[in-house]
Amino acid sequence: MIGVEALYSDFHLEGGELLVFEFAGDGNFNVYIIGRDFCEVEYPNVVHALQEIGPRKVSLVKGGLKFVKFVTESEPIVDYMVAPISFAERCIHPLSLKCFVRYVLPNGKKINGLYDELTYKFSGLQTIPELLGNADLNSFNMLLLSYTEGAHLTISIFDDNFVEVFFPGSPLSTVPSLLAPVVESSFRIKVQPYMLLKYCHGVDIPAQHRDLWNMWSRSEYITVYSGTAAWKRKIRHRTDWKCTTIHDGWVAFRKDMALEVGDTCIFECPVDSFCHFSVRVVKSGQ
CATH class of the missing domain: 2.40.330.10 (DNA-binding pseudobarrel domain)
Structure with missing residues (x-):
């Protein structure tokens, strides 16, 4: 991959940050920078050397905010996960982070969850493995979580090579423990x-x-x-x-x-x- 060095200099990266590349069609990629606090950074208004005008202002309302959760033996994922404090603080006002959330899974299924503003915990994850074909979340490397307006928290799952994993099922697939979607x-x-x-x-x-x-x-x-x-x-x-x-x-x-x-x-x-x-x-x- 050529040209990534410009990201390091333009955004003054110091090491320890994580770059997330999302295919956006037409041969383009959206690039997100996750800071050392595991939360997406606040992007400075930087004009790249090949640009003539400044970039558009980053809007949390339009683009949401991301954080990552690495899966470790000491902190396995069972029913909840704790969000970074910086994520919670930045989401409260522009994105109205409240107690009720909707988890959007890699196969398009949606389930209800809860957020506790005192402990920064997202809970209600216990049914996710069943909805993903009985997948063991603790066998993967990392979860990328994207919170957007409307209280939706999209969960993407990555393997040990930091490649996103897809799972069987669809928004209309059924599981024994939940009502069939209409x-x-x-x-x-x-x-x-x-x-x-x-x-x-x-x-x-x-x-x-x-x-x-x-x-x-x-x-x-x-x-x-x-x-x-x-x-x-x-x-x-x-x-x-x-x-x-x-x-x-x-x-x-x-x-x-x-x-x-x-x-x-x-x-x-x-x-x-x-x-x-x-x-x-x-x-x-x-």
Whole structure:
């Protein structure tokens, strides 16, 4: 990886920080810096040598705040984890960190949890292993937790090589201990010949799903799940809001799903989960 040295100099990194690279589509990566206190740093208003103007202001309301939890034998994960004090202090006002939270798991499942402002503990984690196919959280290396507006805490899990791990299941998968989720919204895309062209990088979501369009911002990301695979796709509204498109990632998705002309992709999401979809394919002629 070339060019990372500029991060060290621009942000005056001293060693011990953690860089998190998140693929953002179109060959781009978002880079987050986790400080030595295990909380995402406050980014200075730095103008890089190749930039002519200053960067946009970092907004916790729009981007949320992250912290990491390393899994150790001395502090195993059972039902709770303690957040860094700096994380709690920065979240209280702009992100309204309160007692009730919603955990978003790597397979798109959501469960309710609690936060204790006196002990900085997030609790209610005991059902997570079952929702991830009976995974043992203590067998992994690190958890990355991202708190966003709306009291959502997204949990990403990393192996010993610091690579994110994906798990079986989807937002609509069921487990014995919880009620089966109900489909709240859905949309369908029938594969047309032009959608299989080499340079078809986006497809329109049919207009009859306009009610779902309105749940997304002008430029939004949705995550789609099938089996043990997951795809992060960019949704973009046209300026006049008369058309909404899966703008980025269609080519990779159609290859992974082995789509053919006439196949119908059915995207479904449960209640309060308009950015996390389970997908299934009805083959042509069925």
